[in-house]
Amino acid sequence: MDTKKVVGWIVSVVLTLLAWCIPAEWFGIPGLTVVEQRVIAIFIFAAAMWISEAAPIWITSVLIMVIMLFATSDSMLTFLRPAGELPDNAISYKAIMAAFADPTVMLFMGGFVLAITASKYKFDAALAKVMMKPFGNKPPMVMLGFILITALLSMFMSNTATAAMMLAIMSPVLAKMPVDGRGRIGMALSIPLAANVGGMGTPIGTPPNAVAVKYLSETLGTPVDFGSWMIVMVPIVLIILAISWIFLFKVFPFRKGLTLEVNIEGEFDKSPKAWVVYITFIVTILLWLTGKWTGLNSFVVALVPLAVFTVSGIFDRKDLAKIDWDVLWLVAGGFALGVGLDKTGLATHLVEAIPFHTWPVLVVLIGSGLLCILMSTFMSNSATAALLIPILAAVGTGMKDQLDAFGGIPTLLIGLALSASLAMSLPISTPPNALAYAKGFIKTGDMAKMGIFVGIIGMIVAYAILIFIGKAGLLF
Numbered sequence: 001m002d003t004k005k006v007v008g009w010i011v012s013v014v015l016t017l018l019a020w021c022i023p024a025e026w027f028g029i030p031g032l033t034v035v036e037q038r039v040i041a042i043f044i045f046a047a048a049m050w051i052s053e054a055a056p057i058w059i060t061s062v063l064i065m066v067i068m069l070f071a072t073s074d075s076m077l078t079f080l081r082p083a084g085e086l087p088d089n090a091i092s093y094k095a096i097m098a099a100f101a102d103p104t105v106m107l108f109m110g111g112f113v114l115a116i117t118a119s120k121y122k123f124d125a126a127l128a129k130v131m132m133k134p135f136g137n138k139p140p141m142v143m144l145g146f147i148l149i150t151a152l153l154s155m156f157m158s159n160t161a162t163a164a165m166m167l168a169i170m171s172p173v174l175a176k177m178p179v180d181g182r183g184r185i186g187m188a189l190s191i192p193l194a195a196n197v198g199g200m201g202t203p204i205g206t207p208p209n210a211v212a213v214k215y216l217s218e219t220l221g222t223p224v225d226f227g228s229w230m231i232v233m234v235p236i237v238l239i240i241l242a243i244s245w246i247f248l249f250k251v252f253p254f255r256k257g258l259t260l261e262v263n264i265e266g267e268f269d270k271s272p273k274a275w276v277v278y279i280t281f282i283v284t285i286l287l288w289l290t291g292k293w294t295g296l297n298s299f300v301v302a303l304v305p306l307a308v309f310t311v312s313g314i315f316d317r318k319d320l321a322k323i324d325w326d327v328l329w330l331v332a333g334g335f336a337l338g339v340g341l342d343k344t345g346l347a348t349h350l351v352e353a354i355p356f357h358t359w360p361v362l363v364v365l366i367g368s369g370l371l372c373i374l375m376s377t378f379m380s381n382s383a384t385a386a387l388l389i390p391i392l393a394a395v396g397t398g399m400k401d402q403l404d405a406f407g408g409i410p411t412l413l414i415g416l417a418l419s420a421s422l423a424m425s426l427p428i429s430t431p432p433n434a435l436a437y438a439k440g441f442i443k444t445g446d447m448a449k450m451g452i453f454v455g456i457i458g459m460i461v462a463y464a465i466l467i468f469i470g471k472a473g474l475l476f
Helices: 003-021 034-052 057-071 093-101 103-120 123-135 139-154 159-176 183-201 207-220 226-251 272-289 303-311 325-343 346-353 361-378 381-398 400-406 409-421 431-438 444-471
Strands: none
Touching (some): 003 034, 034 057, 034 346, 034 381, 057 093, 057 325, 093 103, 103 123, 103 303, 103 325, 123 139, 123 159, 123 272, 139 159, 139 226, 183 409, 183 431, 183 444, 207 409, 226 409, 226 444, 272 303, 325 346, 325 381, 361 400, 361 444, 381 409, 431 444
């Protein structure tokens, strides 16, 4: 048995029991109830398990929801009811279970269906082949081509799947580059960079975006439109990528006179089913982008490809198994924690107990972003977002007036989501990083150099644009 995992379980359980059993007044939160204390204990359990990776992250999410149902819901076990009575702030068991079928989970499922089907019919590889042609054979331009194509695909596909495909395409190019040249390192780093940053461009690009969209929709009272998100985020993505591209080929220069030939195998499938895939892919994206005019929100549109592909026989039972169910479970578990914070009144009590309104707004904004990057460097960015965004949503509501001068609650929550995607300093930080590192061309120090630079530049660019647009009243 893995000793590290055993220790992780022991530490997680001990911390949870301590938080569960100690006197409520020790938390320093006025009015803390028994159910709220249990939610804190469950939150600590989630954080400890996700950080220690004592179990796969989706298993922790399942445990979170089961424990919440048994100990904090209106269907809690009889012997766990304080004084034998059901507490007034017990959470509806339906609200906890609803996290499994939250519209945001459906949005992500639709994105997975599109990505799986595009890969099945080689749409992604054929598209990459067409898009690489204009970039020629000069190394910096070839690198730019890989960056832009990887970023674009990551907006609609899993960044892990995108990175794996693009690294496979790049491998022959890397093999032909000088072994003693620094340029090969920069070229290899460009793929995880683009996969991580590109996912920021759409609500389905990465789980932290989806978590932010959910809480923004609930806090603001209206769903965040897919197209509106892209209008704001794609320019941020492009600016970060442009600066990072220059950084890569300056810090990891190519040998003078070097030329690179990129040969990508793959042609567009011309079968009837392939045409259904192409048309559905384009129509779905257009519907996402035109939601304000069609009246269809992003969550409803996400089910269009699932309906079309299943009815036409394009997406079958084998494909269903390829959906990243672990990600969907993780997101659902994070949403369940958010339900616990909100429905029990714990979020309100936390905000009242900590004088956020006396803190400088920039300290809250930048401080939460830095904390998010730090945590995401060592643990799943999805888990980090699931832990931090519900808390900061409550904080944002409590200091709404102060935040308005900096773009309001959207700046706070979107800043957190983007910060999670900017954590890429170590091979363990993200799956694309691990895949690139496994190729053997990159040292940990090289990745740290790139990750720290992108993290700093990314935060400066993201927060500057969010605050500027927010002050102008154009941020959702």
